[in-house]
Amino acid sequence: MLDNYDHHYLVQLNKAFHQKNLGFIYAGNLGLYGFAFVDFGDHHRIFDATGEECKAVHIAGITQEERGLVCLHEEKRHNLNDGDTVSFREVRGMTEINGKEFKVEIKSPHSFLIGDTRGFSPYETGGIANEVKVPTEIKSFDLEKSLRYPYPPESKEMPIASW
Numbered sequence: 803m804l805d806n807y808d809h810h811y812l813v814q815l816n817k818a819f820h821q822k823n824l825g826f827i828y829a830g831n832l833g834l835y836g837f838a839f840v841d842f843g844d845h846h847r848i849f850d851a852t853g854e855e856c857k858a859v860h861i862a863g864i865t866q867e868e869r870g871l872v873c874l875h876e877e878k879r880h881n882l883n884d885g886d887t888v889s890f891r892e893v894r895g896m897t898e899i900n901g902k903e904f905k906v907e908i909k910s911p912h913s914f915l916i917g918d919t920r921g922f923s924p925y926e927t928g929g930i931a932n933e934v935k936v937p938t939e940i941k942s943f944d945l946e947k948s949l950r951y952p953y954p955p956e957s958k959e960m961p962i963a964s965w
Contacts, residue, residue, distance in 0.1 A: 816841055825843070826842075827839070839945060841943070843942055845941065846941070848937065851935075859880045860878065867920060868920060875912075884907055887903050889901065890902060891929070894926045895926025900929075904916035
C-alpha cells in the first residue's frame with residue numbers, strides 16, 4: 803500500500819501536475835485535526851471568492867461629487883467591504899448610473915463612496931445597488947515551496963484558521 807505521507811513522492815507528483823498545469827489537491831484527516839493543500843498552478847481564476855450571495859441594497863440618495871456618496875435608508879446596512887464592486891439599476895433622475903459598475907469605499911454602515919458622479923443628472927429617487935462578483939486571479943505555489951515556506955509570501959503573520 804502506498805504511504806500517503808511520503809513527502810518525496812508527493813513533491814514529485816505535484817511537480818508533474820504543476821508542469822502540465824493540472825490541479826493538485828492533497829488532504830488528510832488526522833482524527834481531530836486535518837489539512838488540505840491545493841495547487842491550481844500559476845494562473846487560476848476565482849469567480850466567487852466568498853461563496854456568499856451577492857448583496858443588494860435600496861438607495862436613499864446619491865450626491866453629485868468627484869467621489870459620489872451613496873446613502874441608504876438608516877435601518878438598512880450595506881454589509882459591503884472596501885474594494886467591493888457594485889452596479890446600479892432602477893435609479894430615477896441620475897439614470898446615467900444605471901448599468902455602470904463602481905468600486906466602493908466604505909464611509910459608514912449606511913453609506914459608501916463611488917466614482918465621479920458630477921457629470922450625471924441629479925438623483926431623484928429609488929434605485930438598487932447590487933454587489934458584483936469580480937473574477938480574480940491567484941497564483942498557487944507548489945508543495946515543495948509550500949513545505950519550506952508555509953505562509954504566503956505577502957503575509958506578514960501566520961494566517962488565522964477558519965473554524
